[in-house]
Amino acid sequence: MGSNGYLPLFATRPARGLVLFRSYASSIFIGICFICFYRVSYCPVEGKIERWAWIGMFLAELWFSFYFFITAVVRWNPVYRNTFKDRLSSRYDEEGLPGVDIFVCTADPRIEPPIMVINTVLSVMGYDYPTEKLSVYLSDDGGSDLTFYALLEATRFSLIWLPFCRKLKVDTRSPEVYFSSAVEPADDSVMAEEWLSVKKSYEDLKMRIETITEQGRTPVGISELHEGFRDWDFVSSRHDHQAILQILIDGRDPKAMDVEGKPLPTLVYLAREKRPQHHHNFKAGALNALIRVSSSISNAPFILNVDCDMYSNNSEAIKDALCFFLDEEKGHEIGYVQYPQSFGNLTKNDIYGSSLRVVMEVELAGFDGNGGPCYIGTGCVHRRETLCGMKYSKEFKVEWRAMKNVREIKESASVLEENCKALASCTYEENTQWGKEIGLKYGCPVEDILAGISIQSRGWRSVYFLPERKPFLGVVPTTLLQSLVQHKRWSDGDLQIFLSKHCPFVYGREWMPLMLRLSYCIYLLWAVNCLASLYYVTVPSFCLLKGISLFPKISSSWPLPFLYVITVNCAYGLVEFVWCGGTVRGWLNEQRMWMFRRTTSYLFAFIDNILKLCGVSKTAFVITGKVADDHVYQRYEQEIMEFGTTSPMFTILATLALFNLFSFIGVIKKVALDEVLTKVIDLFGLQILLCFLLVFLNLPIYQGLFFRNDNGKMPPSVTYQSLTFFVLACTIAMY
Numbered sequence: 001m002g003s004n005g006y007l008p009l010f011a012t013r014p015a016r017g018l019v020l021f022r023s024y025a026s027s028i029f030i031g032i033c034f035i036c037f038y039r040v041s042y043c044p045v046e047g048k049i050e051r052w053a054w055i056g057m058f059l060a061e062l063w064f065s066f067y068f069f070i071t072a073v074v075r076w077n078p079v080y081r082n083t084f085k086d087r088l089s090s091r092y093d094e095e096g097l098p099g100v101d102i103f104v105c106t107a108d109p110r111i112e113p114p115i116m117v118i119n120t121v122l123s124v125m126g127y128d129y130p131t132e133k134l135s136v137y138l139s140d141d142g143g144s145d146l147t148f149y150a151l152l153e154a155t156r157f158s159l160i161w162l163p164f165c166r167k168l169k170v171d172t173r174s175p176e177v178y179f180s181s182a183v184e185p186a187d188d189s190v191m192a193e194e195w196l197s198v199k200k201s202y203e204d205l206k207m208r209i210e211t212i213t214e215q216g217r218t219p220v221g222i223s224e225l226h227e228g229f230r231d232w233d234f235v236s237s238r239h240d241h242q243a244i245l246q247i248l249i250d251g252r253d254p255k256a257m258d259v260e261g262k263p264l265p266t267l268v269y270l271a272r273e274k275r276p277q278h279h280h281n282f283k284a285g286a287l288n289a290l291i292r293v294s295s296s297i298s299n300a301p302f303i304l305n306v307d308c309d310m311y312s313n314n315s316e317a318i319k320d321a322l323c324f325f326l327d328e329e330k331g332h333e334i335g336y337v338q339y340p341q342s343f344g345n346l347t348k349n350d351i352y353g354s355s356l357r358v359v360m361e362v363e364l365a366g367f368d369g370n371g372g373p374c375y376i377g378t379g380c381v382h383r384r385e386t387l388c389g390m391k392y393s394k395e396f397k398v399e400w401r402a403m404k405n406v407r408e409i410k411e412s413a414s415v416l417e418e419n420c421k422a423l424a425s426c427t428y429e430e431n432t433q434w435g436k437e438i439g440l441k442y443g444c445p446v447e448d449i450l451a452g453i454s455i456q457s458r459g460w461r462s463v464y465f466l467p468e469r470k471p472f473l474g475v476v477p478t479t480l481l482q483s484l485v486q487h488k489r490w491s492d493g494d495l496q497i498f499l500s501k502h503c504p505f506v507y508g509r510e511w512m513p514l515m516l517r518l519s520y521c522i523y524l525l526w527a528v529n530c531l532a533s534l535y536y537v538t539v540p541s542f543c544l545l546k547g548i549s550l551f552p553k554i555s556s557s558w559p560l561p562f563l564y565v566i567t568v569n570c571a572y573g574l575v576e577f578v579w580c581g582g583t584v585r586g587w588l589n590e591q592r593m594w595m596f597r598r599t600t601s602y603l604f605a606f607i608d609n610i611l612k613l614c615g616v617s618k619t620a621f622v623i624t625g626k627v628a629d630d631h632v633y634q635r636y637e638q639e640i641m642e643f644g645t646t647s648p649m650f651t652i653l654a655t656l657a658l659f660n661l662f663s664f665i666g667v668i669k670k671v672a673l674d675e676v677l678t679k680v681i682d683l684f685g686l687q688i689l690l691c692f693l694l695v696f697l698n699l700p701i702y703q704g705l706f707f708r709n710d711n712g713k714m715p716p717s718v719t720y721q722s723l724t725f726f727v728l729a730c731t732i733a734m735y
């Protein structure tokens with residue numbers, strides 16, 4: 001109970017097992033001290049290469065130690081939350097609850113199929129919340145009539161889908177997911193009949209949408225169905241068109257009802273204006289247009305924002321979020337409530353390590369304990385003012401109950417549409433603070449993290465909420481390249497923030513606690529990891545070929561701190577991973593992916609940032625693929641690594657893998673031939689072990705290069721390229 005008998009709407013509790021974690025972290029710290037002591041006192045005095053290689057090892061280890069320190073900071077004090085929705089309902093009747101605007105963003109109908117987009121839209125229309133208080137906005141950066149057509153179909157389907165969900169208390173409100181797993185109610189024949197008929201309607205709708213998507217354009221007959229299609233007569237391409245805005249369901253209209261006579265949520269389609277001479281600023285630009293347009297249409301005080309692949313899987317999520325905002329004691333401090341990202345298309349052992357399990361279950365809870373989670377772009381409820389750039393102040397308290405936001409009909413929907421189009425034009429933002437001080441900031445491929453830092457630096461608190469039932473389920477990349485490219489964008493944008501004036505250590509000094517600023521480093525410095533990692537996967541193997549020892553002799557007691565730090569760290573990581581619901585193989589896969597990312601994604605992101613600092617390269621946003629062809633998808637399900645195309649990233653991976661294999665075979669031969677076997681082991685034991693681990697993690701690459709025949713194998717050109725680089729590297733190593 002809070003002070004003066006007030007019952008709060010949410011509770012916060014610390015994580016368990018903190019003592020255990022802290023003792024583990026301290027013991028690793030001691031191990032690290034020993035390693036440093038060893039590196040300093042045993043630095044070779046003879047031989048130039050030996051000396052430099054040694055110093056490099058030391059620097060790499062210092063970097064890893066620094067990173068260990070950051071991961072420990074993040075985990076130092078995690079908190080978990082729970083909400084009391086019953087108290088919310090008893091304090092606020094339906095009338096008194098605030099409005100919520102929901103933004104769904106899509107960008108390309110080929111990468112993000114319209115059927116997927118409308119499933120997300122339908123799922124968020126179905127929130128368990130007074131429907132007249134909900135407004136759903138779809139932003140279509142693809143400016144596609146296919147997506148528009150699908151949304152029209154969804155509008156019609158929502159009339160039967162929403163009452164159906166209420167009646168059956170469906171929790172998964174994406175029809176696609178629901179009908180692919182649920183079975184019809186057996187005990188009630190009337191219900192069963194309705195169930196089958198809704199299912200049939202969905203299947204028909206899906207077939208129509210997919211056929212038209214495949215054809216690539218809406219046939220003439222269908223275009224006549226809705227006057228909205230006329231707008232496309234003026235669209236020359238997706239990069240060059242006027243603003244298109246259609247209010248498909250006008251929630252203010254008393255006739256907007258579902259088949260049971262219940263009001264429908266407002267539904268709006270928006271394709272903001274695009275002109276080749278104006279930069280559209282990717283998702284940040286889309287969100288800013290949505291903020292303005294929605295403020296004229298529904299102007300709800302809270303905004304939930306989801307990616308088009310992130311359907312709602314928990315119909316209570318809005319009420320949960322409001323438990324934080326409407327809490328009378330602490331609610332006014334909270335700028336946003338972040339939900340975890342979870343994924344629906346993961347395989348058992350998650351071959352590309354995309355589940356972000358540990359990030360979602362442990363690290364963001366750690367951020368919350370240190371001052372508030374970062375904003376991760378999707379599944380987040382913001383206060384409208386915080387998104388728009390307002391600073392926190394103690395006086396900022398809204399009496400929600402007094403604010404009965406009845407929507408008055410001022411102008412007709414068509415007048416409203418015309419007025420709003422101006423807000424979504426290319427020139428609207430010229431000579432304004434939009435993209436700088438108002439709305440989401442431009443110029444960064446991870447607009448989400450940047451927006452989170454800005455909000456937190458303006459004094460707002462944020463909250464992380466991990467409900468029992470996953471609130472949103474999205475789609476992870478299904479090929480290696482897509483996954484690496486996604487991480488390239490993330491690490492690239494993150495480093496860009498670190499090097500800019502928005503770096504939390506500069507920008508957030510006033511409001512962000514030190515622990516939170518340090519926590520941000522865990523992501524913002526991802527890209528920099530490439531240096532130490534590349535060093536660690538090349539130089540020890542290179543020195544193995546040259547016969548230079550870089551680790552302590554096995555016969556001494558110095559290997560102990562090394563072995564302790566490595567094994568205990570791995571064991572901790574494994575336990576944490578399994579505790580978060582992963583498998584042992586899943587953990588191994590993730591270790592492999594960390595290595596791959598560090599040597600490719602992060603390297604490219606690092607180089608890109610240097611080029612950007614020199615003014616050479618520009619920010620880009622490569623949209624993550626969300627569909628794959630059948631064969632590719634089959635291999636994904638069988639957890640076979642997908643190469644299949646050429647990419648410099650693959651060339652790097654293959655070259656490194658070959659080089660390590662060569663060193664490993666070389667040393668094994670030496671051990672086998674040499675009579676002084678024990679001497680080799682003594683000198684090179686740890687180095688051989690490292691090399692072995694690298695070869696082991698690289699196994700799928702050797703397979704892809706030499707032992708596979710399917711279309712997902714490494715393309716011959718990559719094989720030749722990497723063989724050439726490899727021979728070059730070996731020649732340098734040998735002579």
Ligand SMILES: O=c1ccn([C@@H]2O[C@H](COP(=O)(O)OP(=O)(O)O[C@H]3O[C@H](CO)[C@@H](O)[C@H](O)[C@H]3O)[C@@H](O)[C@H]2O)c(=O)[nH]1
Pocket residue numbers: 105106107108112139141281282283286306307308309376377378445446447448486489490621622623624625
């Ligand atoms: O010009 C653009 C580009 C993208 N998007 C949308 O942005 C979302 C995220 O794009 P996606 O390619 O799926 O990126 P992910 O890497 O999966 O997304 C994560 O990382 C992004 C930042 O890099 C955040 O914006 C996302 O919310 C977060 O889920 C999708 O709905 C896109 O439709 C746009 O609306 N306009």
Ligand SMILES: [Mn+2]
Pocket residue numbers: 307309474475624
């Ligand atoms: Mn995505």
